[in-house]
Amino acid sequence: xxxxxxxxxxxxxxxxxxxxxxxxxxxxxxxxxxxxxxxxxxxxxxxxxxxxxxxxxxxxxxxxxxxxxxxxxxxxxxxxxxxxxxxxxxxxxxxxxxxxxxxxxxxxxxxxxxxxxxxxxxxxxxxxxxxxxxxxxxxx
Amino acid sequence: xxxxxxxxxxxxxxxxxxxxxxxxxxxxxxxxxxxxxxxxxxxxxxxxxxxxxxxxxxxxxxxxxxxxxxxxxxxxxxxxxxxxxxxxxxxxxxxxxxxxxxxxxxxxxxxxxxxxxxxxxxxxxxxxxxxxxxxxxxxxxxx
Numbered sequence: 001x002x003x004x005x006x007x008x009x010x011x012x013x014x015x016x017x018x019x020x021x022x023x024x025x026x027x028x029x030x031x032x033x034x035x036x037x038x039x040x041x042x043x044x045x046x047x048x049x050x051x052x053x054x055x056x057x058x059x060x061x062x063x064x065x066x067x068x069x070x071x072x073x074x075x076x077x078x079x080x081x082x083x084x085x086x087x088x089x090x091x092x093x094x095x096x097x098x099x100x101x102x103x104x105x106x107x108x109x110x111x112x113x114x115x116x117x118x119x120x121x122x123x124x125x126x127x128x129x130x131x132x133x134x135x136x137x138x139x140x
Numbered sequence: 141x142x143x144x145x146x147x148x149x150x151x152x153x154x155x156x157x158x159x160x161x162x163x164x165x166x167x168x169x170x171x172x173x174x175x176x177x178x179x180x181x182x183x184x185x186x187x188x189x190x191x192x193x194x195x196x197x198x199x200x201x202x203x204x205x206x207x208x209x210x211x212x213x214x215x216x217x218x219x220x221x222x223x224x225x226x227x228x229x230x231x232x233x234x235x236x237x238x239x240x241x242x243x244x245x246x247x248x249x250x251x252x253x254x255x256x257x258x259x260x261x262x263x264x265x266x267x268x269x270x271x272x273x274x275x276x277x278x279x280x281x282x283x
Contacts, residue, residue, distance in 0.1 A: 003193040005166040010197015012159030013171065013243070018205040018212050020152020021145055026216025030143065032265075032272040041149040046246060048153020049160065053251040056161030066168030073169050075239075078255045087238020088245070088260040090230050092267025097275065098227025099217050101242040102235060103173040105228070106195060107202035111213040118224035119231075126232020127181045133233075 001068050014107045020045035023108040025099020025115070032096050094126075160247055163194075172244025173198075174235035238264075 021027040021041050030039035065071060095101050098119050100108070105123060108116045163171040167190065178184070179191040206213055219227070235241040238260055240249065245264075249257020 002167050002190050005162060006190040006194040007197040007200075009159045009163040009167075009171055010194040010199075011201040012155050012162060012197075013173070014198045014201025015205060016152045016155030016157075016159060018152070018202065018209065019155060020149045021212070022152070023202070023205075023213050024216055026214070027145075029217050029272050029276070032268040033276060034269055035273060036276065037143070039143050041145045044146050044149035045153040045156065046250075048150045048155075049157035049247045050153075050251045052154055052157025053160045053164070053247055056157075056164050057252045060164055060168075066164070067166045069168045071168060072164075074252070075170065075249075075254065075256075080256060080259055084238050084256055084260055085263050087234045087236070088263035089238075089267045090234030091238055091241060092234070092264035093271045094227040094230025094232075094234060095242075095264060096268035096271030097230065098219065098224050099215070100227070100231070101173075102177055102231060103198065103241070103243050105231075106173070106177065106198045107205075108213050110199055110203040111206050111210070113213070113215060114221060115215045115219065115224045118221045119228035122225040122228020122230075123177070123232035124181055124228075125225075126229040126234070127178050127236055129229065130233045130236035131182060134236075 005068060013103055016045075016049070017104045017107050020048075022101075022104040023111075028099040028101075028104075029096065098122075156243075156247060160243070160251075164248075170244055170248045172240050172248060174232075174241040175239070175244060178236055234264075 017023055022045060027039055027041055030037065031042035100116065100119050102123065105116055105119050109120050160171040163169050176191045176194050179187050180195050184191060240260060245257040245260040250261055
């Protein structure tokens with residue numbers, strides 16, 4: 001059942017990302033182009049998503065467990081470290097460069113456009129590269 | 141391609157929020173797509189099945205949408221193949237180093253006011269804005 005829920009969640013994400021305009025890199029770049037011809041659409045995507053999810057989060061806090069699991073798996077860390085900030089900065093550079101973040105890129109992969117295939121290929125490379133980097137440089 | 145789409149984008153946002161809410165309420169998990177994707181690329185023991193199911197939902201959902209509205213998948217920006225690959229590398233590496241992307245930090249984290257997610261979101265927004273400023277206005281979009 002958990003897998004069915006995850007699949008349905010993925011379907012909602014995919015439809016929302018497409019309807020919201022996030023599978024169009026130009027709209028992302030235009031959103032980030034605050035000094036140019038700014039397109040604030042992405043702020044509405046974030047606003048809508050935050051509104052719904054904040055209600056869900058609030059409700060969940062009064063529950064002892066989710067419907068299909070024995071516990072909630074919600075990150076509890078609150079420390080700020082160089083990895084968080086450095087990682088977010090690298091991600092932001094890639095986002096501004098390619099106009100895709102992970103969700104929209106995976107959603108758009110079936111369009112089989114060379115741009116998104118190249119981006120997702122790069123993303124897989126980045127995940128593997130991080131794993132190697134983590135093993136060599138950060139293992140202590 | 142329409143420039144400003146407040147209604148469609150709000151509806152899209154609500155659908156994304158519902159997707160994240162379903163994951164939280166039923167499975168008790170955060171729908172952080174970069175972390176889920178990592179768990180599929182490097183099979184995550186014990187979580188591979190649901191992570192693959194989620195990515196499957198993205199692919200199937202994207203496929204259905206592409207059949208009906210292929211124009212909503214328009215790229216619209218000029219980048220070389222090399223540019224897209226480098227962008228993907230940075231996104232893949234950066235989201236793993238920083239433990240999240242627009243969904244995990246931007247949607248799930250912000251909606252519970254996580255300090256780490258607020259800082260991460262401000263950072264990737266600022267880095268994205270700076271990157272677009274440099275590539276579009278200083279370099280004239282050459283990439």
